[in-house]
Amino acid sequence: MDIFKKKLVSFIKAVIKEKKNIDISDEESEKLIKNPPDVSFGDYSLASYYLARYGFKGKPEDIAEEIFNFFEPSFADMEELFDKIEIKGAYVNFFVNKEKFASFVVRDVTDSGGDYGRGAPQKPLKVIIDFSSPNIAKPFGVGHLRSTVIGMSLSKIYEFCGHNAIKINYLGDFGTQFGKLITAFCRYGDIDFSEFEKDPVKILYGLYVRIHKDEQADATVEEEAKNRFKTLEDFISVNKRSFEEYLGGVNSVVNNINGKNIENGSGVEADSACASGNTKLSGENKNFFCGTPEGQYNLWKLFRKLSIDEFKRIYESIGIEFDAYEGEAYSAEFSKDIKEILLKSGIAEISEGAVIVNVKGVKAPALIAKSDGTSLYLSRDIVTAVSRMAKYNFDKMIYVVGSEQALHFSQLFGIFGKLKENIQKIEDNPNFKNYASIIDGRLVHVKFGRIIGMSTRKGNLVFLEDYIEEARLKAQEKLEERLKILEDNLSAEINDAAKKLNEGMEGIRATTENVEKQSLIHEGKNERTESENKQIYLTSLKVGIGAVIFNDLKTRRTTDVNFNWDNVLSFEGQTGPYLQYTVSRINSLLKRLSANEKDLKNAAQSFSFSKSDADFDDIFLIAKQIYGFKTALHSAVEQNEPSVLSSFALDLASHFNKYYQNYRLIGKAQEYVEPRFFMLSSVRTVLIRILNLLCVPVLERM
């Protein structure tokens, strides 16, 4: 809490104590302080109707007056921090000392450097964030992007707030669909294996599409796929440990490890390693792959490995990373144990041959296992949650999954509620009981809306890479335009200077300066050098990625977004590139202002603002905006909502751009420039921090 608010808190406590003889906590008192909607109402306000709960009775206006009369005599005590107190209707409004406030905020940011806003809770939470989770065998489409960036951003936000975030990618690598994929591979003889190695995901997707089409006409496809999946699941389940045994083992590992406790060799990673080697894909090996359970298992593992490699490449290109890759298959091994435990304890029952759980508050029965005995993803999710509890001992687990799966998660969460209630009915499984009973209440479904109307220009699924490339091209186009204008202006300047050359020294100086500048930019249609081209490519790529990612994070998660190419490819207004541009603008300005760094270092100790300066009101507004960063972070975490930060950043950027437009700093006196230098640098610090938290690339220059 800042010194201004602290003062108010103590005053509010005092007035309640004095008038009603009630002691309230600092937190309670702080909650009574609101931010007025307009500067003309001051900087903090106390709405009298909130005091009704402490026994203040009567018309709100009268209460406000009562409070005001209490404050006024002791105003001298506040004078150092506040300019005035005003009564307006039902509100008592407080006006801070603007000079002090602005200096306070800017100094706060300057002192904490890049860490401004970083949290350090007394008890950091261990939070698992399960996101992205693409389905293997399908290419990484734009649909996956939303989960990916929301999850990644939340992880960063939690980390920045001092919590411990564990990022898990839970791959959809199991289920009947893989039976289909294997069926496709085995049925179609015309697969080009060299093509396969080049772009495996594309080939797999081709198989996927083809088999789904054939399935419509040929009923044997589905049957074969089901059988092959059963073979796969049976093969995995043979000779395995029991879930109980597994949980016991995890437990002993966990006790020795603090912090993140990432088990790198687990699950997918380890399995995919043994998939290579003797399992070369070729025509001759086809009998092995299609004819034996072991071959089929290897084939599936190979599909999975190839897909994961591809995903990793894509993640890397947009700056996404995970602490662990897990797969559903890993849990499939234990889904039969779950089924038995739940049935034996009476939590689950058999209905129409399938295993179901009836969950409180959810009408639809939760299906745990199919009548042919194979597992469903709900049972695998139960296994996964329990395993993770054993492994990580999490305080909270967030599933970043689309809202169309809301029912699934309410069933999953409901099952853990039921498990907790009926835990004593479970026999013989102490480890399972131990972990399963404490999960209830720690699971959160962070859902998000669909992206509607997203299709390629020809009308199909959009691949993420094509999407980004489209944005990049647009960014490059824009960049080229700007360079052209720059070049044109330059040659105009040079012509101008040449004219002046006849008029004396002034012209000579101008000409030499311009020749220097010109060497940086190619004039006219000359070929650019390779490094210039590379620079242009990288810049436009970052802008493109920024535009695409920010587009997914700027609106509240839950609303469906109407996709519109023109909106995404417009880089003006409330967009990622606008923020990137703002940062690079500040960069450029600060660079020009910081010619004398030594002076600035000295000034950092003792700068201050004067309200007699023409730009002071705007400086104060910027300081206020910066100050709101901590509140924004807080509500972003509370709501698991990155868009809070997006809106905040847009506001801040807009404040800066207005200031930039209205006041010039170059050429002003050093003591005028110094405090503003730190103010602008504070804006930049916060903007860059938010861009980082939102996974939007930051550019030095644009």
Add this chain to the structure above:
RNA sequence: GCGUUCAUAGCUCAGUUGGAUAGAGCAACAGCCUUCUAAGCUGUGGGUCGCAGGUUCGAAUCCUGCUGGACGCACCA
């Protein structure tokens, strides 16, 4: 049919958890580059907060009903 969820300016969205005069950005129109990056800034127009009730000092926000859309609802994930 049942359930979840949404409806705010022509379009895309905010709206400090029930508070002061409902705000931005696009698009339209009118301006601003000899002066720190015009991916910027300024101004104008644009609203029955889906409709109807209710709750109270006070409702875009809460409750009920209606209309309209999206999603989900037994062996897919």
